[in-house]
Amino acid sequence: MDLRTRIQDATKDAMRAKDQLRLSTLRLIGAAIKDREIAIRGEPGQAALAEDDIVALLSRMVKQRQESARAYEEGGRLELAERETQEIAIIQEFLPRQLDQAEVAAVIDRVIAELGAAGVRDMGRVMGALRERHAGQMDFGAAGALVKSRLMG
CATH class of the missing domain: 1.10.1510.10 (Uncharacterised protein YqeY/AIM41, N-terminal domain)
Structure with missing residues (x-):
């Protein structure tokens, strides 16, 4: 439905x-x-x-x-x-199930690995892929900070 x-x-x-x-x-x-x-x-x-x-x-x-x-x-x-x-x-009730922090971190790591993202310049590609695959399942503001920290470190 x-x-x-x-x-x-x-x-x-x-x-x-x-x-x-x-x-x-x-x-x-x-x-x-x-x-x-x-x-x-x-x-x-x-x-x-x-x-x-x-x-x-x-x-x-x-x-x-x-x-x-x-x-x-x-x-x-x-x-x-x-x-x-x-x-x-x-x-x-009408939104997809929200991912918890551990799941968000795992998804981010997987997307970074799949795209071969190496630095902050790849942040846009990573965030785009996350939005496409997990719309409504995570807070993209918080996810953006996590992506940035992963790409910088």
């Missing part, structure tokens, strides 16, 4: 269950997908978002909520931070 169908089915289930938080979060996801599709309509050859595009969109939504939760915690608004955390959990 594709990601779009899973999100639509989950929205219907949340309506039936009268789960307001889950329903509002799933509706936000649906609206974000529709907004993105409207934005790309003018581009040639683009009619609907590909699965990878939806995963990237969901990843951005998670990152935004993490930043908001952090800001709410710093501001002492713990109830709002908790809501953001709950939304993150709902969105993450």
Whole structure:
């Protein structure tokens, strides 16, 4: 079952269950997908978002909520931070399983070896390969720092 169908089915289930938080979060996801599709309509050859595009969109939504939760915690608004955390959990249900730190390190080492990357100049190639193979499975900001340290050392 594709990601779009899973999100639509989950929205219907949340309506039936009268789960307001889950329903509002799933509706936000649906609206974000529709907004993105409207934005790309003018581009040639683009009619609907590909699965990878939806995963990237969901990843951005998670990152935004993490930043908001952090800001709410710093501001002492713990109830709002908790809501953001709950939304993150709902969105993450539709993302591929996240790799843990050991798995990320192993994947980076494997890609560096496969590409024969020898220095920081190869960082772009390594990061491109990681994004292509593991979209939505890791934090590429943290992975970038790890790639850089591996290529420098």
